[in-house]
Amino acid sequence: MTVALSRRASDVRVIGLISLAHGSSHFFHLVLPPMFPWLKDAFALSYAELGLLMSIFFVVSCVVQAASGFLVDRIGARPVLFAGVGLLALAALTYSQSNGYFMLIVGAVIAGCGNGIFHPVDYTLINHKISPANLPYAYSMHGVTGYLGWAAAPAFMVAIAELSDWRIAFLFAAVFEALVLLILWLNKSQLIDNVKERHENTHANTQASHPGIAPESTFAFLKLPAVWLCWIFFFFSMASTSSLQSFAPSALFSIYEVPLTIGSYYITLLALGSAGGVLFGGYLAAKLQAPERIVSTCLSITVVMCLMLFTGLISVDLIPIIFFALGFGYGVVAPSRDLLVKQATPKGVAGRVYGIVYSGIDLGAAIGPFIFGLFMDAGLPKALFLGIVLFQLMIIPTVFRVSADTRHTS
Template identity: 80%
Template sequence: MTVALSRRASDVRVIGLISLAHGSSHFFHLILPSMFPWLKDAFALSYAELGLLMSIFFVVSCLVQASSGFLVDHIGARPVLFAGVGLLAIAALTYSQSTGYPMLILGAVIAGCGNGIFHPVDYTLINHKVSAPNLPYAYSMHGVTGYLGWAAAPAFMVAIAQVSDWRIAFLSAAALEALILLVLWLYKYYLVDDLKERHEQTQVDTQDSHSSAQKTSPFAFLKLSAVWLCWVFFFFSMASTSSLQSFAPSALFSIYQTPLAVGSYFITLLALGSAVGVLFGGYLAAKLQAPERIVSSCLSLTILACLLLATGIISHSWLPVLFIGLGFGYGVVAPSRDLLVKNATPKGVAGRVYGIVYSGIDLGAAVGPFIFGFFMDSGLPKALFMGIAVFQLMVIPTVFKVSSSTTPKTV
């Protein structure tokens, strides 16, 4: 009993520290967009130039995420985590001292480098240091803090900018990230990544499978179809989510004459609904142990909600309900999605697999809004919700293919 309680306490500390870091990365997704009105006036920028800053951020993050997994497997997750958090603080500091567009671009590049390390680091530590019965709850809390980071950033940045200015807001974000880095450093013992043990697992797995390919090539995992199916899953999932976050207020204004301020409020409801959904999704994943059924059922409901929004006949009073429901459905999916990826990950190579798979998130975030921006510019706001429904529909077959081609593994 004492050992079990000690193990649970250790799991709680690890989950708490990793979730704190993950929440800060999502917080930094939105500190720059939150300041767009101030930056537009300060530097006479166009919306296209402001949007390009976010594309740069996510493209750099995608490239770093795809490669940082190899670094995690080479030097360990903890130093990479510290570097990523430190880079986010430096990025905010760079934003605060910007004298023109080139410095904003530099800040976006630094922020993308920092953001790109989190999923390979987080999931390597979670899968390696959290006991199997608590994994669904770890994925759940990890997801919740991400959504809360999204929800907190606009309120934090705008409130400070309104009472002072945008430079102070960015400096405050840098100070907040520095404080988080200090907390992680003080509790660094709980974030130790035993590379020797992970490498031994790789060798055992290689011997058990009688495969020389994995022993001779660190890229052997790229031949696994399940890895690329998971990448497709993340690409289309994030392409739909980021497009909804970017253009839903404008689309609702065009279709339902909903004021833009109210439409932005619906995005907050989407994030909060997702946070609640992730908590429930963690419980559901732990109890049912059927990730493919959970993901396909929830996505079917979110597809229906998007198609209803595209009809233009929904009552205004039902719009917030639909957005809460959409967020809840996205949230419930997350823990089961993470279990699917874990089951598709060979032993001992978690860092590089998560780096490749989760790079789909960043590329989807960069590509999705770019595609749907053309529909919005062409006066086709209903195509936003219809296209998002199509993207989600394309995800469902990958879930069953991943589930049928993998068996649970210990990482």
């Protein structure tokens, strides 16, 4: 009993630290978009130029994420985690001191380098340091804190910018990330990742299940169709989400005359809905054991909601409810999505698989805002909601194929 309680306490500490780091990374996804109205006026930028900043951030993150998975499998997760958090703090400091578009680009590159390490680090630590019985809780907390990070950033940044200015808002973001790094450093003993032990256990498991079979090559996992189907799923999912986060306030202002500051708080509602949805989605995924049905049903509902926003005919009073419900639908999908990725991941290559698969998130987030920034500059704000509908419709077939492939190979 004492050993079990000690293990549970250790799991709780590790889950808390990983979730804190993950939440801070999602917070940094949205430190820049809420400042778009201020940056647009300060530097006379177009929506396309602002969208390009997010594209740069996520393209860099995409490349770093794919590479960092291999680095995590080689040197361990902890040093990579510390480097990523430190880079995010440096990026916010760079934003705060920007004197033009070029410095904003430099900040976006630094932030992309920092953001790219989190999913390979987080899932490697969770899979290898959390006891199997507590894994569902770890995945749930990890997902919830990500959405809470999204929820906190717009409210945090807009409130400080309104009270002072946008430079002070970025400075506060830098201080926040520095505090996260300090907490992780003070608890570094909880984040030790024994790479040698991981590889030895993987080799032992391989020999036990397939005696005499040589280990597969470093890149063998890239031949698995399920890995690339998961990548496509993440690409279209994040292309729609990041576009909504970046331009929904401006689109709502153009279509419904909703003030920009109010529209920014709707992004917070979107994230809070997602946090609630991921908790319910975990329960639903465990109960139904049918991720393809959960994903297709939820996405069909969110498609209808986006079409309602596209019409420009709904009551302004309904918009906050729709944004919360959209977020809830996205959140319900998340545990089923993560379950599919875990089922598609061969043993011993978690860092590499998560690095490649989650790079789809970054590339989708890079391309989406840039495309819809062009539509916004062209005076077509309704194209934002119609495009999100099309992206979500692209997701549904992939999840059925991934589910079929993982059942076939299991």
